[in-house]
Amino acid sequence: MTLNQNNQSLKKWSTLLSNFRLPQPSVFHQNTSSCEVREGVCYEESTALGIEQDITEIPAPVQTVTNQSMPPNLSRIYFDIEATGLSRTSHILQLSAKMDEEMYNSFVLPSCQVTPKAAEITGITFENGQLLFKGNVMPAVGIKKCLNDFISFLDKSHNNVIIGHNICNYDCMVLYTALEKCSLLDKFMTSISGFVDTLLLFKSSHPGLSSYSQPNLFQTLLGQTYDAHRADEDVDALYTLVNKTVVDNCHFEKTYLSKKFILEKYLSMKELQKNLPSLKLLVDNKILSIGMARIVAKSGLSLKHLKLAFTRNGAKGIRDIFTESSGSGVRVTKSQKIINKVSEFLQTL
Numbered sequence: 411m412t413l414n415q416n417n418q419s420l421k422k423w424s425t426l427l428s429n430f431r432l433p434q435p436s437v438f439h440q441n442t443s444s445c446e447v448r449e450g451v452c453y454e455e456s457t458a459l460g461i462e463q464d465i466t467e468i469p470a471p472v473q474t475v476t477n478q479s480m481p482p483n484l485s486r487i488y489f490d491i492e493a494t495g496l497s498r499t500s501h502i503l504q505l506s507a508k509m510d511e512e513m514y515n516s517f518v519l520p521s522c523q524v525t526p527k528a529a530e531i532t533g534i535t536f537e538n539g540q541l542l543f544k545g546n547v548m549p550a551v552g553i554k555k556c557l558n559d560f561i562s563f564l565d566k567s568h569n570n571v572i573i574g575h576n577i578c579n580y581d582c583m584v585l586y587t588a589l590e591k592c593s594l595l596d597k598f599m600t601s602i603s604g605f606v607d608t609l610l611l612f613k614s615s616h617p618g619l620s621s622y623s624q625p626n627l628f629q630t631l632l633g634q635t636y637d638a639h640r641a642d643e644d645v646d647a648l649y650t651l652v653n654k655t656v657v658d659n660c661h662f663e664k665t666y667l668s669k670k671f672i673l674e675k676y677l678s679m680k681e682l683q684k685n686l687p688s689l690k691l692l693v694d695n696k697i698l699s700i701g702m703a704r705i706v707a708k709s710g711l712s713l714k715h716l717k718l719a720f721t722r723n724g725a726k727g728i729r730d731i732f733t734e735s736s737g738s739g740v741r742v743t744k745s746q747k748i749i750n751k752v753s754e755f756l757q758t759l
Contacts, residue, residue, distance in 0.1 A: 469710040474737025480666035485567035489574040490644040495525040498583035506641035514563040515642045517550040554592045564601040575624045578607040586676040610665040688713040725753035
C-alpha cells in the first residue's frame with residue numbers, strides 16, 4: 411500500500427467516526443456561522459487587505475464516538491508489548507499475544523535507540539544492530555513482519571477482543587502508530603472487534619485495592635510473583651490472573667471499548683502531537699493553561715487556525731470555532747474569559 415493509499419485509508423476510518431446529525435433549529439445559526447469561519451467566506455476580503463495565509467480552511471471538530479456495547483461470542487486475545495521508551499510513539503521491541511493455549515511472540519529490531527529507562531524496566535537493549543535481553547542476543551524481525559504475523563495470528567479466530575493491562579493509554583497508541591507507519595492499520599481493524607483494558611476491568615471487579623499494577627494484582631489476588639516487564643511473561647500472567655479471579659462476565663461488558671472508540675483516541679493523540687507545539691506561545695504568555703492548550707490541540711486547532719479564525723471574524727470567529735458543537739459538548743470551551751484573552755492576544759500578533 412502506498413503512502414497516499416494509507417492516508418486515504420486513515421481518512422476513511424476518520425470519516426466513519428463522525429456522527430452526522432441534522433442541527434436543531436436553535437443551534438443552526440451558530441453552526442452556520444462557525445462553518446463560514448472554518449471554510450473562509452471572508453478569505454477573499456482578508457487577502458485583499460494584504461493578509462497572507464498558508465492555510466485556507468480550518469478543520470471541522472472531531473465528532474466524539476459513543477462507545478458500543480460488547481457483542482456476544484468474542485474470542486479473547488491477551489496482549490502486551492515492550493517498547494523503546496515511555497512515549498506513546500515509541501517503537502515496539504516485543505509483541506506477545508495468547509489465545510487459549512496458543513501463544514504468539516516476536517522480538518522486533520527497532521529503528522531508534524532504547525531509552526535508559528526502558529532498558530532498565532525491560533532488560534532489552536539494542537547494540538550493534540542486535541537486540542539483547544539481559545545481555546543475550548534475541549532472534550528479532552522487522553516491525554512489518556511482526557505486525558503481519560500478529561494479524562495472521564488474529565485471523566485464526568473471529569470477533570477478537572484484545573485484552574491487556576493499561577493498553578488504552580499506552581499499548582494501543584504504540585501499536586496503532588506502528589500499524590499506520592507500516593500501512594497495516596486498515597487490515598488490523600478488520601481483524602478485531604474491540605478491547606478490554608484490564609486496569610479498568612480489575613477496578614470494576616476488585617474495587618478498593620491499594621495498587622492495580624499487574625505485578626501487584628498477581629501478588630495480591632494469587633499470592634504469587636512472576637518475571638514482569640517481558641511481554642510473553644506478562645501475557646501468560648494476565649491470562650492466569652483474569653481467568654482465575656474475574657468470574658463475572660458483567661465486568662467485561664462494563665469495561666469493553668469498541669475499536670472505533672480506541673481509533674478516535676489514537677486520532678486525538680495525533681492531533682495533540684501535531685498542534686500543541688504551535689500553542690506554546692499562548693501557554694508561555696499565560697493566555698492558555700497547558701490543560702486548555704491540550705484541549706485546543708486535540709480538537710484539531712493550531713495557532714495558525716486561531717489566527718485565521720480571528721482574521722476572518724475577530725473575537726466572534728474565535729467564539730464560533732471554540733463553541734461549535736462536538737459530540738455532546740462544545741469543541742473547546744464556552745468561557746468568554748478565555749475567548750477574550752485569546753482574541754486580545756491575537757490582536758497583538
